[in-house]
Amino acid sequence: MTDDTTTETKAIDRYGVMGYPISHSRSPVIHRLFALQTGQDIQYELLQVSPEKLETAVRQFQRTGGKGLNITVPHKSEVARLVDQMSDRAATAGAVNTLAFNGGEIYGDNTDGIGLLRDLAVNLGISLKGANVLVLGAGGATRGIVGPLLEMQPASLIIANRSLSKAETLVEHFSRSGPVSACRFNDVPVSDSYDLIINATSAGLKGEAPPYPAAAISKSTFCYDLSYGLKPTPFSAWAREAGAAQSVMGWGMLVEQAAESFKLWRGVRPETRPVLKQMSISA
Ligand code: ATR
Numbered sequence: 476m477t478d479d480t481t482t483e484t485k486a487i488d489r490y491g492v493m494g495y496p497i498s499h500s501r502s503p504v505i506h507r508l509f510a511l512q513t514g515q516d517i518q519y520e521l522l523q524v525s526p527e528k529l530e531t532a533v534r535q536f537q538r539t540g541g542k543g544l545n546i547t548v549p550h551k552s553e554v555a556r557l558v559d560q561m562s563d564r565a566a567t568a569g570a571v572n573t574l575a576f577n578g579g580e581i582y583g584d585n586t587d588g589i590g591l592l593r594d595l596a597v598n599l600g601i602s603l604k605g606a607n608v609l610v611l612g613a614g615g616a617t618r619g620i621v622g623p624l625l626e627m628q629p630a631s632l633i634i635a636n637r638s639l640s641k642a643e644t645l646v647e648h649f650s651r652s653g654p655v656s657a658c659r660f661n662d663v664p665v666s667d668s669y670d671l672i673i674n675a676t677s678a679g680l681k682g683e684a685p686p687y688p689a690a691a692i693s694k695s696t697f698c699y700d701l702s703y704g705l706k707p708t709p710f711s712a713w714a715r716e717a718g719a720a721q722s723v724m725g726w727g728m729l730v731e732q733a734a735e736s737f738k739l740w741r742g743v744r745p746e747t748r749p750v751l752k753q754m755s756i757s758a
Contacts, residue, residue, distance in 0.1 A: 489540060490740065491520035493532060494547035498523070501754070502545055505733045508753055509745040517741070526553065533557055537576045543740045544574040545733070551585075551615055558583030568619040573736040584739055587616070588623030590732025591673075591701070591725075596627075598727045598748070601671065601697055603627035609669045609691055610634050611660070611710075612676035613641040616701050620675065621645060625653030632656075635663050637676075637685060660686050668693040672719075674700040674710040684709050692717040701725045727751060 492502040498521070506519040522544075524532040529550050534557075536544060546554045551570040555561065558571060561583035565571045571583035595601045606629045610617055613636035624632060632655045636642035642657035649655050658664070669691050678685045679702050687710065692698070698714035703724040707715070714722040730747045738744040 486540065487516050487518045488542045488740075489518045489520065489536075490543045490545075491522045491536065491541065492545040492547060493522045493524045493529070493536075493550060495523060495525050495549060497521055497547070500547065501729065502547075502733060504754065505730055505750060506737060508750045509734065509737045512745050512749065513737075513741065513743050515741050515743070524550070526550065529553055530557055533574070533581075537581065542576055543736070545736055546572050546574060548615075551619075555583060557581060564588060564622065567622040570615055570619050572619075572732065573739060575739055584736075585619055586732040586735035586739075587619040587728070589735055590730075591620050591699075591728045592623050592627065593731040593735075593747075594725075594727030595671075595699070598731075598751075599697075599721075599723065603629050603671070605630050606670035607667050608632045609663065609672045609688075611672065611674045611685075611687060612636060612678075613638075613645050613657075614675070614677060616675040616677070617645060618648075620673070620701075621649050621655065622652060625649060625655065628653070630654065631667070633658060633663065635660050635688065660688055663688040663691050665690040669696050672696055672698045672714070674698070674702070674708075676710075677702075679709040682709075684713070687713055687717075689713075689717045692719050694718055695720050698722040699725065701728065703729060726754070730754075 503519045510517045555571045559580045565583050565585035568585045573584040575582045608629045634642040634657050639659050646655050646657040696719045698719040700708045700710045702708045703726045711722045711724050730751050734745050734747050
């Protein structure tokens with residue numbers, strides 16, 4: 476005998492990722508794997524939203540019962556204007572990649588920096604304390620990672636950029652947080668060898684190859700590209716060619732930042748290693 480005469484339907488919590496373009500995004504796959512692993516019942520949508528429709532789309536998602544959003548290129552700075560409250564790390568980065576909708580309020584966080592740090596420290600075993608770090612690029616991606624990198628107490632952090640003024644603006648913003656300086660690609664000091672070089676330019680995404688400073692690479696330099704692809708990115712191929720100790724793409728950061736968003740929304744942090752493996756990507 477069964478007693479299921481009444482069927483109660485519980486709405487599934489809705490999440491999604493907004494960007495422009497968005498079709499390439501792996502976030503739906505990652506969050507579905509997280510949900511499966513942690514036994515959470517969620518729906519995760521891919522939402523292509525052009526810049527002029529961002530506010531309307533966010534508010535509509537919220538109004539129709541959505542619980543949270545990931546925000547990606549090119550909306551991370553703009554969406555910060557829409558939040559009612561934001562985490563300190565999002566305020567420092569001036570950018571938001573995660574929204575949580577709580578009773579009419581919009582909370583904004585930025586999990587990119589912690590995602591990178593976890594990939595470097597936990598997955599790849601790199602210690603940043605006392606390290607010489609070179610970051611290539613001075614756009615939104617760099618802004619999101621410099622604060623967390625400086626918290627790890629590197630000996631130096633140089634931001635090299637095509638246009639010096641943008642790198643200098645970032646240095647001004649972060650100078651109280653640690654030993655950070657700016658230069659052009661051509662002027663990267665090469666007397667010290669770098670322990671870590673991070674590519675945070677968007678050049679590779681556009682199929683462009685800037686004059687990366689090959690002399691900055693020694694055989695003990697670890698190279699990390701925030702971009703990722705199924706084939707080596709231009710930067711990661713270049714770093715390998717230039718003799719880096721290791722050259723890694725940002726798949727691990729992608730999965731780690733997603734895990735931090737998932738934790739904010741669902742209160743549980745998924746295991747990231749099996750997800751990286753299931754995506755057939757080496758960490
Ligand atoms: P954002 O909107 O986050 O600033 P972006 O404009 O795509 O993103 O640029 C990100 C970074 O990639 C910037 O540091 C940019 O250099 P500039 O500040 O000089 O514009 C860098 N970048 C993009 N394309 C590049 C290229 N072909 N060569 C060198 N740097 C490049």
